[in-house]
Amino acid sequence: MLQSINPFNNELLREYNEHTTEEIIEIIDLTHQAYLVNLKSSFEERSEKMLTAAELLRSQREELSILMTQEMGKPIIQSRAEVDKCAWVCEYYAKNAADFLSDEIVETDATKSFITYNSIGIVLAVMPWNFPFWQVFRFAAPNIMAGNAGLLKHASNVSGCALAIEKIFEEAGFEKNLFRTILASSSKVKAVIENPKIKAVTLTGSTPAGKSIASTAGNVLKKTVLELGGSDPYVILKDADLEQTVNACVIARLINGGQSCIAGKRFIVVEEIYDDFVSLFCEVMKSKKMGDPMNEVNDLGPQAKTELRDELHRQVLKSIEMGAQKLLGGFIPDHAGAFYPPTILTDVRPGMPAYDEELFGPVASVIKAIDQEDAIRIANDTPFGLGAAVFSQNLALAESIAKNNINAGSCFINTFVKSDPRLPFGGINESGYGRELSPFGIKEFVNIKTVFIK
Numbered sequence: 001m002l003q004s005i006n007p008f009n010n011e012l013l014r015e016y017n018e019h020t021t022e023e024i025i026e027i028i029d030l031t032h033q034a035y036l037v038n039l040k041s042s043f044e045e046r047s048e049k050m051l052t053a054a055e056l057l058r059s060q061r062e063e064l065s066i067l068m069t070q071e072m073g074k075p076i077i078q079s080r081a082e083v084d085k086c087a088w089v090c091e092y093y094a095k096n097a098a099d100f101l102s103d104e105i106v107e108t109d110a111t112k113s114f115i116t117y118n119s120i121g122i123v124l125a126v127m128p129w130n131f132p133f134w135q136v137f138r139f140a141a142p143n144i145m146a147g148n149a150g151l152l153k154h155a156s157n158v159s160g161c162a163l164a165i166e167k168i169f170e171e172a173g174f175e176k177n178l179f180r181t182i183l184a185s186s187s188k189v190k191a192v193i194e195n196p197k198i199k200a201v202t203l204t205g206s207t208p209a210g211k212s213i214a215s216t217a218g219n220v221l222k223k224t225v226l227e228l229g230g231s232d233p234y235v236i237l238k239d240a241d242l243e244q245t246v247n248a249c250v251i252a253r254l255i256n257g258g259q260s261c262i263a264g265k266r267f268i269v270v271e272e273i274y275d276d277f278v279s280l281f282c283e284v285m286k287s288k289k290m291g292d293p294m295n296e297v298n299d300l301g302p303q304a305k306t307e308l309r310d311e312l313h314r315q316v317l318k319s320i321e322m323g324a325q326k327l328l329g330g331f332i333p334d335h336a337g338a339f340y341p342p343t344i345l346t347d348v349r350p351g352m353p354a355y356d357e358e359l360f361g362p363v364a365s366v367i368k369a370i371d372q373e374d375a376i377r378i379a380n381d382t383p384f385g386l387g388a389a390v391f392s393q394n395l396a397l398a399e400s401i402a403k404n405n406i407n408a409g410s411c412f413i414n415t416f417v418k419s420d421p422r423l424p425f426g427g428i429n430e431s432g433y434g435r436e437l438s439p440f441g442i443k444e445f446v447n448i449k450t451v452f453i454k
């Protein structure tokens, strides 16, 4: 039985029966049949339906946002923005997929040689709860436009969102069963990957889940894209605009309850402005309101699950035990719900969870660097490599650092890291591999075929 529990008050919202093994096989068969029918459709036909999906998202924004906020606790304003962003990614691929996947002539010794892109079949998506709509749509929109079918295994605590997404694609007019949700715990994923009708797997989730899925998929030679965890460094140089920097850092650490793979997690500040940064950072973090995520005045709702909140607190306590200083927060509030307050740790050093691990919640690790070179060294001193940011008024210098010195899938300057349908998104090292979004995203799960005519 899968349970959706409202993390604001720990009340059970709904229980869902898991699909049995036989039911999952039947769903895969139906999805495969839908894929074969859909293969005959043109880009124009798919595009029209994808635009309808975008319209449905916009027209159902409020009910979908409430569902999301109830199932995983994000502030309602952020849920609404997430639904709008899903509509945007649908529109982006509806408009651009045909162009991204058009044949490309390559001059060779042939009369004609070209690259063409064929769909591959059903792509399995194993998805996390933190952006329950966005993570799914950024995979589904390009893949459906490319002619693939989608099978979603969502995180066990957001089954309501998973089923709502399935419904949107059906209501948009896509072939019935072209996009299906299976209600299943992670123990069922291995058999799904091994099913011959599943052609590839995309996972957004933790690094351990990525390793497990990649090894199963590797054994049956199926391609994977892995969007995993991160411990994004924000490098703050001596000439950074303090107010702009602090505001960006606070948003970066608190958005989505701090439960974002690309949240700023380690704030590495050069000595010259360290004290000023810490004092303003503390002041702004303290001013943020925590409470009912349905109330628009609150910046921070509960964490998505009590056990994850408790694990975050354990990481904080262990870091403090090892010498980190607690400047703000760092306690479990004495009321119902999976709440954790905005927290700042300083004197964070290697060996501490706050330095080495991903802290998936509103806890900022502040680290002092001797100078710019030291700050870059600390930024790269991580097993992850998802996002990063550099703050400096010297744009030429910041650009050069972003381009040449930071080891990450993206590096933003003077603002926090965010995803955008037009830009590739993904990581390196323990943050995974492959890219979503942009023209790169739609080419991950297609057969890049060469045609050569003598």
Ligand code: NAP
Residues within 6 Å of the ligand: 126, 127, 128, 129, 130, 131, 135, 153, 154, 155, 156, 157, 184, 185, 186, 187, 189, 190, 204, 205, 206, 207, 208, 209, 210, 212, 213, 226, 227, 228, 229, 230, 260, 261, 262, 358, 360, 386, 427, 431, 432
């Ligand atoms: P998670 O525990 O890894 O779960 C993600 C999904 O994988 C869920 O559907 C989960 O199913 C499933 N899963 C977990 N272990 C598995 C296994 N061994 N085999 C097969 N499936 C497995 O992660 P989460 O707690 O939901 O999400 C937080 C993590 O996701 C963080 O590390 C965050 O950084 C990362 N994330 C990365 C990105 C990115 O784009 N790079 C974006 C968002 C989040 P159950 O729910 O049934 O366990």
